[in-house]
Amino acid sequence: MTTNSQTPLLSRLLGRQHSRTSPLALLVRNRLAAAGLVVLCLVVIIALITPWLPLPDPNATQPSDRLISPFTAGHWLGTDQLGRDILSRLLWGTRVSLVVGIAATLVAAFVGSTIGIMAGYFGKRVDSMLMRGIDMMMAFPYILLALAIVAVLGPGLLNALYAIAIVNIPFFARNVRGVAVTLRNREFVDAARLSGKNHFLILVTEILPNVLPVIVITMSTTVGWMILETAGLSFLGLGAQPPQADLGSMLGEGRRLISTAPFVSTVPGVMIFILVMSINLLGDGIRDALDPRLKAGALRRPAARTRTSAEARQAVQYKQKGVLDVRSLRTEFHLDNQVHRAVNGPTFSIEAGECLGIIGESGSGKSVTAMSLLGLVASPPGMIMGGQVNYRDTNLLGISDNDLRRYRGGELAYIFQDPLSTLHPLFTVGDQLVEAMRAHYAISYTDAWKKAVALLEEVRIPNATKRAHSYPHQLSGGMRQRVSIAMALANEPKLIIADEPTTALDVTVQAQILALLNRLRDDKGASLMFITHDFGVVRQVCHRAAVMYAGEIVEIGPVEEILAQPAHPYTRRLISCVPDVGRKTDKLEEIPGLPPQVNNLPEGCKFADRCDLVTDQCRQAPIELETLNEQHQARCIFAKEMV
Amino acid sequence: MTAQPTGSTVQASNHLAVSDLVKQFGGGRSLLGRELPAVHAVRKLAFHVEAGEILGIVGESGCGKSTVARMLVGLDAPTSGRIELGGRPLAESGKPIHQRALANRIQYVFQDPLSSLNPRKTIRQTLTAPLVYLKHMNKEQIETRLKELMEQVNLRPEFLSRYPHEFSGGQAQRIGVARALAAEPEVLVLDEPVSALDVSVQAQVLNLLQDLRKRFNLTYVFISHDLGVVRNLCDRVAVMYLGRIVETAATDTLFSNPQHHYTRLLLDSVPGTGKQLGVGDQANAELPDPLNPPVGCAFAARCPAATDLCRQADPELEGTDAHAVACYHPEK
Numbered sequence: 018m019t020t021n022s023q024t025p026l027l028s029r030l031l032g033r034q035h036s037r038t039s040p041l042a043l044l045v046r047n048r049l050a051a052a053g054l055v056v057l058c059l060v061v062i063i064a065l066i067t068p069w070l071p072l073p074d075p076n077a078t079q080p081s082d083r084l085i086s087p088f089t090a091g092h093w094l095g096t097d098q099l100g101r102d103i104l105s106r107l108l109w110g111t112r113v114s115l116v117v118g119i120a121a122t123l124v125a126a127f128v129g130s131t132i133g134i135m136a137g138y139f140g141k142r143v144d145s146m147l148m149r150g151i152d153m154m155m156a157f158p159y160i161l162l163a164l165a166i167v168a169v170l171g172p173g174l175l176n177a178l179y180a181i182a183i184v185n186i187p188f189f190a191r192n193v194r195g196v197a198v199t200l201r202n203r204e205f206v207d208a209a210r211l212s213g214k215n216h217f218l219i220l221v222t223e224i225l226p227n228v229l230p231v232i233v234i235t236m237s238t239t240v241g242w243m244i245l246e247t248a249g250l251s252f253l254g255l256g257a258q259p260p261q262a263d264l265g266s267m268l269g270e271g272r273r274l275i276s277t278a279p280f281v282s283t284v285p286g287v288m289i290f291i292l293v294m295s296i297n298l299l300g301d302g303i304r305d306a307l308d309p310r311l312k313a314g315a316l317r318r319p320a321a322r323t324r325t326s327a328e329a330r331q332a333v334q335y336k337q338k339g340v341l342d343v344r345s346l347r348t349e350f351h352l353d354n355q356v357h358r359a360v361n362g363p364t365f366s367i368e369a370g371e372c373l374g375i376i377g378e379s380g381s382g383k384s385v386t387a388m389s390l391l392g393l394v395a396s397p398p399g400m401i402m403g404g405q406v407n408y409r410d411t412n413l414l415g416i417s418d419n420d421l422r423r424y425r426g427g428e429l430a431y432i433f434q435d436p437l438s439t440l441h442p443l444f445t446v447g448d449q450l451v452e453a454m455r456a457h458y459a460i461s462y463t464d465a466w467k468k469a470v471a472l473l474e475e476v477r478i479p480n481a482t483k484r485a486h487s488y489p490h491q492l493s494g495g496m497r498q499r500v501s502i503a504m505a506l507a508n509e510p511k512l513i514i515a516d517e518p519t520t521a522l523d524v525t526v527q528a529q530i531l532a533l534l535n536r537l538r539d540d541k542g543a544s545l546m547f548i549t550h551d552f553g554v555v556r557q558v559c560h561r562a563a564v565m566y567a568g569e570i571v572e573i574g575p576v577e578e579i580l581a582q583p584a585h586p587y588t589r590r591l592i593s594c595v596p597d598v599g600r601k602t603d604k605l606e607e608i609p610g611l612p613p614q615v616n617n618l619p620e621g622c623k624f625a626d627r628c629d630l631v632t633d634q635c636r637q638a639p640i641e642l643e644t645l646n647e648q649h650q651a652r653c654i655f656a657k658e659m660v
Numbered sequence: 661m662t663a664q665p666t667g668s669t670v671q672a673s674n675h676l677a678v679s680d681l682v683k684q685f686g687g688g689r690s691l692l693g694r695e696l697p698a699v700h701a702v703r704k705l706a707f708h709v710e711a712g713e714i715l716g717i718v719g720e721s722g723c724g725k726s727t728v729a730r731m732l733v734g735l736d737a738p739t740s741g742r743i744e745l746g747g748r749p750l751a752e753s754g755k756p757i758h759q760r761a762l763a764n765r766i767q768y769v770f771q772d773p774l775s776s777l778n779p780r781k782t783i784r785q786t787l788t789a790p791l792v793y794l795k796h797m798n799k800e801q802i803e804t805r806l807k808e809l810m811e812q813v814n815l816r817p818e819f820l821s822r823y824p825h826e827f828s829g830g831q832a833q834r835i836g837v838a839r840a841l842a843a844e845p846e847v848l849v850l851d852e853p854v855s856a857l858d859v860s861v862q863a864q865v866l867n868l869l870q871d872l873r874k875r876f877n878l879t880y881v882f883i884s885h886d887l888g889v890v891r892n893l894c895d896r897v898a899v900m901y902l903g904r905i906v907e908t909a910a911t912d913t914l915f916s917n918p919q920h921h922y923t924r925l926l927l928d929s930v931p932g933t934g935k936q937l938g939v940g941d942q943a944n945a946e947l948p949d950p951l952n953p954p955v956g957c958a959f960a961a962r963c964p965a966a967t968d969l970c971r972q973a974d975p976e977l978e979g980t981d982a983h984a985v986a987c988y989h990p991e992k
Contacts, residue, residue, distance in 0.1 A: 204776035207735050208786075208839065211768055213760045213793030226780040378858040494721075523720035524885065528929035550859065553932025594863040596888035598930050601912070604870070605892060607863035611828055 043306040050302020056295035064112045072105040076260040084278045097267075097281050098274060101260075107284055110262035111292070117178050117256075117263075118244035122236050124182035125243075129189025130232050136190070137197025138220055148194065151187045159184055163246065167255045174263065177256035181246045185239060192235050196228045230307040237300035241293040248289055264289050319395035322418060323348075323388075328403050330415035337407040339366040340544045341390075341429075341512055346404035348382075348389045351397070357615045359385040361568035362404065367512065372538060372545040374559035374576065376552065378591075380612055382568035383548050387514050391425050408512075427457045430505035434517040436497035440489040446473070446500045447485030453507045472503040476533060495526035499533070506537065512544045519554065531557050552595055556580060561648070564588045567613050567623035570642075574649030584643075584651035584659045587624045622653070630655055675713075676732070676766075676847055676879060681705040681741035683727050699950045701727040703903040705741070706977070709896075711846070714873065714880040716894030716911070718887065718926070722950065724903040725883045729851045732881060733768040734759055745847065764794050767840035771852040773832035777824035783835055784820040790842040809838040812875075813868060830861035834868065841872070847879045854889060866893060887930055891915055899923050902948055902958040904974075909983040919983070919990035921963045957987070965989040 045051050079100035087095040087103075094103040136147040154162070166180035200206065201224070209223045244264075250256040251265025252272075259266070264285045271282025329347075348360035360382045367373045377383040388394045390406050391413065406413040413424065425431075433439045441449055450469035454460055460468075466485070473481035476499040489497055498518060505513050515534070519527040535558055538545050547559055555562050556576055563573040564585065572585040583589040593606035610627040613619060621636040622628070628635070634654060643656040653659070682705075687698030702724045709715040719725045730736040732743060734750070734757040743751045745765055751757055770776035777786055784806065791797045791805055810817045813834040824832060833853060840848055850869070854862040866889065873880060884890050890897055891911060898908040899920065907920040918924045948958045956971040957963070963970065969988050977986040 204770045204772060205778040207768075208770065208776045208836075209778070209789065210735065210759060211733060211763050212786075212789035212839065213763050213843075214789060218793075223778055223781075227778070378860060524887070525720065525925055525929045528931065531931060551931065553930060556932035558931075591860060594859045596863075596866070596886070596892040598888040598891050598915070598927070599933065601892055605863040605866055607867055608860035609864075611830075611861075 040303075040306040044302050047302045047305060049298050050305070053295040053298030053300075053302065056291060057299055060111065060292055060295065061115065063108060064115055067108040067112055070108070072108065073102045075101060075105040075109040075262050077101065084274070084281070087280050087284075094284050095278075095280055097270065098278075103267075103281065103284055106262040106267060107264075107288055110264045110267050110285065111288055113174070113257060113262065114244055114247055114264040114289075114292070117174060117181075117247045118240055121178050121182040121185065121243045121247065122240045124178070125185035125239070126189050126232055126236050128182070129186040130193045130228070132186070133190040133193025133195075134197045134220060134224055134228060137194040138201050138216075138224055140198070140201065144194075147190070151190045154184070155187045160246075160249070163250065164253075164255070167250060172255045172258065174251075174257045174261070177247055177250040180250065181243050184246075185243060188239060189232065189235055192231055193228050196231045197224055200224050200227050234300075234304045234307055237303040238297070241296035241300065244296070245289070245293055264292075319397070322392040322396070322421060323394040323399050323401050324396045325392065325401040325414050326403060329401050329405065329412075331405070331412065332415060333405065333407050333410055333412050337366070337410055339368040339371070340408070341546070342366040342405075342407040343386075343390070344405045344407070346386060346389055346406065347402040348385050348394055349400050349402050351400060355616045358618055359568055359615055360389060361618070363563070363565065363568075363570045365563050365570065365573060367544045367546055369511075369544060370538065370542045371561065372547055372559045374555035374562040375546065375548045375565060376550065376555055376562055376591075377565035378550060378612065380567075380615065381565040382615075383565045384516055385568075386565070387431075387516050387546065387548055390514065391429060391431075392421060393425075393431075423457070426453060426505075427508045428511045430508070430510040430513050432498075432501050432505050432513060432515040432518045434520050436494070436501045437489060439501060440497060442489055445486050445488055446492070450485075450500075450504055450507055453504050457508045468507075469503075472506055473500070475506070475537075476500075476503045477529075478503075493526075494522055495529060498522060498526075498530055502530075502533065502537070506541070509541070510543055512546065513538075514546045514548075516548045517550070518547075520549070520551075527554075534558060552580065552592055564591070567618060568615060569623060569652060571624065571653070572649075572651040573642075574645070574651075578649055582660050584645055584649065584656040585624075585653045586628050586630055586655070586659070588651075589659070675711055675746070676709040676881070677742075677744045678708075678728075678732075679706045679742050679744075681728070681731065681743065682739045683724070683731060683736065684739045697951050700903055700953060701950070702731070702738075703953075705903075705905060707898055707905060707908065709847070709879055709881060711879050712873070712877050713896065714882055714894045716890040716897040717881065717883045717900060718885065718890055718897055719900035720885060720926075722902075723900040725900050726851055728900075729768065729849045729881065729883050732847075732849045733766055734762040735768070760794060763790070763845075764843055765845055766847040766849065767843055767845040769833075769836050769840050769848060769850040769853045772856050773829055773836045774824055774827075776836055777832060779824055782821055782823055786835070787820070787839055787842055790839065794843045805842070809842055812841060812872065813838045828861070829857050830864055833857060833865050837865075837868065837872070841876075845878075847881065849881045849883070851883045852885065853882075855884065855886065862889070869893070887915075887926060899926070902950065902953060904958070904986065905977055906959070906987070907983075907985045908977070913983055917983075919985040919992075920959075920987050921965055921989075921991065922959045924991060925962070965991075 079096070082096050082100040083098055085092050085096045087093065089095065092102050092104070094107060096102055097106070132147050132151065136144040163180040163184045166183060167176050170176040170179065206219060206223055209219050214222070247256060248265030248268065251263045252269040254269060257263030257266045267285035268282050271285065274281050343366065344364050345362040346360055347362055350357040350359060363386055365373065375383045375386065385394060389401055401414060408429070413421065440446065447466060447469050450472060451462060451465040454465045454468060470481050470485050473485055478484050478496060478499050492500065519530050522530060531554065534545065549555060559576050561574060562576045562579055563570045564587065565571070566587050572579060572583065572588045579588060580592065583592055590606060590608050594608060596605060608627055613623055613626070619625060619636065621638055622640045625631045625635045640652050640654060642650040642652050644650050645656060645660055681702055683702040685699045685701055686696055688696055705728060707715065717725045717728065727736065731738050731751065737757055738751055742749055750762055750766065787806055787809060788802055791802045797805065806820060807817050810820065815831065815834055827835065854865050857865060870893065872878060882890070882894055894911050896908065897911050897914045898905045899922065900906065901922050907914065907918065907923045914923065915927065918927055948954055948961065954960065956973055957975055960966040960970040967989065975986045975988050977984050979985055
């Protein structure tokens with residue numbers, strides 16, 4: 018049903034944020050890229066207005082004025098060996114180099130992207146044929162291929178342009194194909210087919226807009242390179258033919274005079290440097306602004322532990338309740354000057370051997386609560402602002418990193434929703450179990466392996482001895498989740514925190530895993546904190562349950578009591594939303610509206626906008642938990658009347 | 661709806677009928693003539709849906725239910741078999757699929773509402789496509805129809821100019837339903853339409869689907885793994901296991917009196933009903949390998965009532981129109 022773990026949550030938050038910031042704004046914020054943009058604009062503007070500038074004819078020779086030094090009146094950058102004005106030749110040459118470089122990029126981008134999109138979209142034979150052709154082109158050394166093409170076509174600027182465009186086609190084709198392949202399998206392409214669009218329309222109106230960023234990124238990073246190549250071919254005399262000026266040919270002509278008149282070759286050299294450098298800086302900036310992976314913060318490495326405020330690190334002042342005692346935990350995400358209050362002060366405790374269920378919909382803060390306990394919330398942007406997590410009369414939020422590492426996966430173990438992403442794909446499950454044990458105890462590899470096999474037997478994996486040598490991808494979803502459970506059990510945990518461990522599984526497999534967790538908890542006397550969105554699962558495995566809404570616990574109490582007599586309107590209506598497998602109702606109950614945004618929470622009751630009992634009093638001030646009996650509390654002013 | 665034995669003739673009335681449907685992925689021979697592995701995703705499937713009826717297809721991941729859905733709407737071509745709507749063939753093996761003709765009569769609602777919308781297109785652009793390419797409407801007609809569609813799925817018309825990322829899952833799924841309704845189809849195939857949604861939002865979408873069916877006399881093929889949802893929405897249910905229908909009956913009959921042991925196991929696996937979970941399941945048995953399906957009944961390895969007969973021959977779907985089961989030893 019609802020898929021919900023930390024990474025999607027984070028990317029959801031980040032995605033929403035950044036989708037509002039335009040790529041241009043991101044680009045300007047990047048100083049180097051902005052500098053590149055300014056320099057490039059200057060060069061382009063000068064090149065554009067060159068024909069109207071009061072410059073001498075770039076090709077007019079004046080043998081009497083040959084090799085005049087720079088900074089001479091009339092010839093600010095001097096003259097070359099034929100007495101031609103270098104400034105004039107430089108500007109006209111820049112024009113040529115820019116035009117050829119950009120034209121070659123456009124040609125390569127058009128042809129390469131067309132090949133890439135077709136190969137990626139149609140797949141199969143079309144893909145094989147097109148991409149094998151591209152592979153053949155890439156088998157030749159790059160510059161040799163360009164030289165060979167010019168050799169066949171004959172020297173000349175236009176032929177150099179063709180040669181450079183052709184050798185760059187593979188870059189575009191390969192980049193674009195990679196994206197097009199993933200897009201082809203996206204459901205919106207199927208949806209377009211069902212809307213009556215033919216292949217051509219789908220390619221142009223559905224696929225192309227989504228690969229355009231990749232094409233732009235590839236263009237921006239290759240255009241500088243293509244200008245260099247044009248200059249290279251001209252330098253070798255295969256591009257621009259005399260007397261036409263071009264940065265490469267100017268450099269080539271100046272090469273012979275490098276000792277007597279170095280400025281003749283230095284001037285075009287500096288211009289090439291300025292041009293390519295500014296384009297590359299800009300290109301990197303464009304890539305950073307458009308690349309979705311960079312937006313989602315994938316390249317930012319989170320800290321090993323969630324940042325914690327001084328207030329939350331304070332030591333325990335009182336005798337703690339149960340195995341784990343959490344008080345007023347507050348976790349926030351700080352993104353783009355906005356504060357997302359994901360966890361707003363839940364207080365709960367778990368007794369030895371007890372199973373506490375945390376129920377909530379996506380965005381209710383249940384997973385972030387669980388991750389906060391051992392500092393697993395990604396930081397930045399996560400930050401624990403307050404509260405205490407007490408275990409053995411110590412506040413886990415205040416202990417040293419080394420102590421925390423000892424607890425993680427030791428006395429306090431996690432089981433996550435998707436075992437395929439939590440198990441390492443390159444190690445056998447046996448090896449991973451061994452590693453989990455050896456990270457905590459000094460134990461020999463052979464002993465650990467024996468224990469690993471015993472653990473796999475304990476979680477009822479058939480053929481445990483053989484299966485220990487399997488890689489995660491060789492196991493079914495249910496078997497993988499058993500391995501995760503075995504790993505959580507490896508170091509005799511006192512508390513297992515299970516975050517939607519059966520949500521990704523089929524119902525019959527879920528039944529097996531729930532039965533297994535129940536049995537293990539009974540056998541080992543470990544406590545269980547079970548996070549889920551499913552009331553049925555809670556009823557099956559939990560003793561007590563806490564219902565979360567907008568980062569708060571709105572109701573907490575024994576499971577049977579909550580299900581039979583829910584005291585909070587949200588709990589009551591959430592239970593009646595669930596379609597009952599035991600009987601048929603004509604119309605399902607629904608809760609109108611949506612949960613509040615965590616960056617804009619109301620002052621009073623967070624459920625007020627969707628509640629049918631709401632009064633003015635509900636919206637005025639935060640609602641406290643009402644105690645109904647020793648075990649059962651609800652955050653509603655009508656709680657007592659509801660029961 | 662009748663649950664017909666495989667290979668029978670199809671009645672010519674206005675309903676969706678599937679017979680002998682087979683879908684195989686992979687297979688064939690390599691360049692060197694070696695046989696390539698083939699997955700039989702759907703094996704000889706047959707079912708009918710009456711006009712205005714909701715047929716639920718239930719099964720666990722990998723049982724082939726989504727493949728059936730994709731074949732019904734023409735996104736995949738069947739390896740063999742026939743699909744008919746109102747007596748006219750929609751898809752036949754060996755003939756090309758007329759996507760546009762098909763899309764006018766049978767439409768699809770996707771599981772993941774957000775990934776079925778192009779992130780770079782506004783809702784207006786997405787909803788206009790079927791009106792232009794399938795209905796050939798002019799600009800005025802399109803405007804009227806867009807407003808009508810948004811009203812039908814309870815969304816405000818201003819949402820038309822927004823992009824998909826601005827919507828919650830429930831809203832996006834309503835847009836998915838609006839896109840499917842745009843072509844005014846007779847049949848909607850819904851592939852787990854609420855499984856990506858939260859419970860409170862799920863109820864909103866399910867109620868909307870009920871209302872729309874009554875309003876436009878639509879026929880639904882509703883694919884789901886959630887037995888509670890199926891019980892509350894569907895008129896009839898077909899249970900699939902490894903590419904075959906193992907049991908089909910009216911919803912109440914199936915839930916109160918399941919005859920196939922797999923159906924029984926599914927019902928007993930629903931948590932929170934007060935029963936002990938999964939009693940009778942040979943939990944340690946390996947699941948059948950779709951690359952190499954067993955000769956006999958695919959469920960035999962997990963079945964408490966399996967005999968040698970079950971392991972040697974695969975039972976056919978047999979029984980009355982009201983209740984058919986593919987089992988040699990059905991529960992009484």
